Amino acid sequence: MEAGAGPGAGPGAGPWIACVVTGASRGFGRSLARLLAPRLGSGSLLVLVARSAAALAELAAELRGSGPGLRVECVAADLGCQEGLRRVVGALQELLPTVPPGRLLLVNNAGSLGDISKSFLDLTDPDEINSYFAFNVTSALCLTSAALQAFGTRPGSSRTVVNISSLCAVKPFKNWALYCSGKAARDMMFQVLALEEPDVRVLSYAPGPxxxxxxxxxxxxTGDPEMRQFFQSLQQSQQLIDCTVSAQKLxxxxEENTFPSGAHVDFYEI
Ligand SMILES: NC(=O)c1ccc[n+]([C@@H]2O[C@H](COP(=O)([O-])OP(=O)(O)OC[C@H]3O[C@@H](n4cnc5c(N)ncnc54)[C@H](OP(=O)(O)O)[C@@H]3O)[C@@H](O)[C@H]2O)c1
Incomplete structure (x- = not known):
């Protein structure tokens, strides 16, 4: 069944009042936070999550200058362990109910590759596999459900959730069993969210290489030599995408807000 654009879709959805970005200390998450901050009005809240406290603090100091009255909060925590996840959930439960009505944006961006030197047959340690999925799947689910509940439904408010996905959610790559299956699981998880909560706008965005x-x-x-060569050639032929270019597309x-809720949209499709 194709999901429709649904309620809350379209440009009339209003300004963002609260944005949460995981994996904001570097890479795509940091570029995205830099683009979002100037779009947040006075009285709004930006929450930055990652493990590196110093990198988050540096970014927060830079972004506080983006707009008068913008609140930037950092939560330095490891989303791969229960204590870290609880700390982030606790912070969102405390912060989100305090913002005025408006639009919530949660971006589940933090992610990892796992040990890509290993082939499928090398993946024999259940602790390694569980810890991969604890970070890449469990934490995204728990964080999203907690944030949606903490923000709640209120008149004049709407909620949007982004899953930073990958081509690997839909296409297998050698040596990348954990990454591909984690991304596939997340895409499906967020499709279910879109079905269950028609008033929540849900997007899985594959940002490109x-x-x-x-x-x-x-x-x-990457263990497989052909795969490694493929990734080397992407860099050598200058096909890697600048994070800001991809974050701007997102x-x-x-802002257009016309995507069907639950859709997987790839950088190269738009
Ligand atoms: N790079 C690509 O070509 C590509 C392609 C398709 C999709 N993606 C996806 O895009 C997203 C961002 O990728 P990227 O390339 O920017 O990755 P990256 O450069 O490796 O950055 C990952 C971010 O996640 C944070 N992080 C890592 N482990 C964490 C943990 N245990 N707890 C909390 N935060 C953690 C890192 O911060 P700390 O180290 O400070 O914790 C960092 O901010 C990922 O979901 C990735 O799968 C990337």
Missing amino acids: LDTDMQLLARTK VNLL
């Missing part, structure tokens, strides 16, 4: 630390790992650590999609 980005020039980040994650790409560096892909081209140096912001445009969110």
Whole structure:
């Protein structure tokens, strides 16, 4: 069944009053936070989440200058462990109910590749596999449900959730069993959210091959030589996308707000 654009869709959805970006300390998340901050009005809240406290604090200091009255809060926590996840959930439960009515945007961006030197047959340790999924799947689910509940439904408000996805959600890559299956699970999870909560706008955005630390790992650590060569050639032929270019496309999609809720949209499709 095709999901329709649904309630809350269209440009009339109002300004963002609260934005939460995970993985905001570097890479795509940091570029996205930089584009979102100037779009947030006075009295609005931007929450930055990642493990590196210093990098978050530096970004927060930069972004506080973006607009008068913008509140920028950092939560330095490891989303891969229960204590860290609880801390982020606790912060959102405290912060989100305090913002005035408006539009909530939650961007589930933080992610990892796992040990891509290993092939499927090397993945024998359940602790390693569980810890991969705890960060890449469980934390995105728990954070999203907690944020949606904490913000709640109120007159004049709307909620949008973004899942930073990948081509790997729909296409298998050798040595990337954890990453591909984690991204596929997240896409499906967010499709279910779109069905269950028609008033929540849900988007899975595949940002394209980005020039980040994650790409560096892909081209140096992938076990399969052909795959490694493929990632090296992306860099050599200058096909890697600047994070700001891809983040701007996502912001445009969110501002147009006409995507079918639950859709997977790829950088190259728009
Ligand atoms: N790069 C690509 O080519 C590409 C392509 C398609 C999709 N994507 C997706 O785009 C998103 C961003 O990727 P990227 O390339 O910007 O990755 P990146 O450069 O590796 O950055 C990952 C971000 O996630 C944070 N993070 C990592 N582990 C964490 C943990 N345990 N708890 C909390 N935060 C954690 C990192 O901050 P700390 O280290 O400070 O915690 C960092 O801010 C990911 O979901 C990725 O799968 C990337």
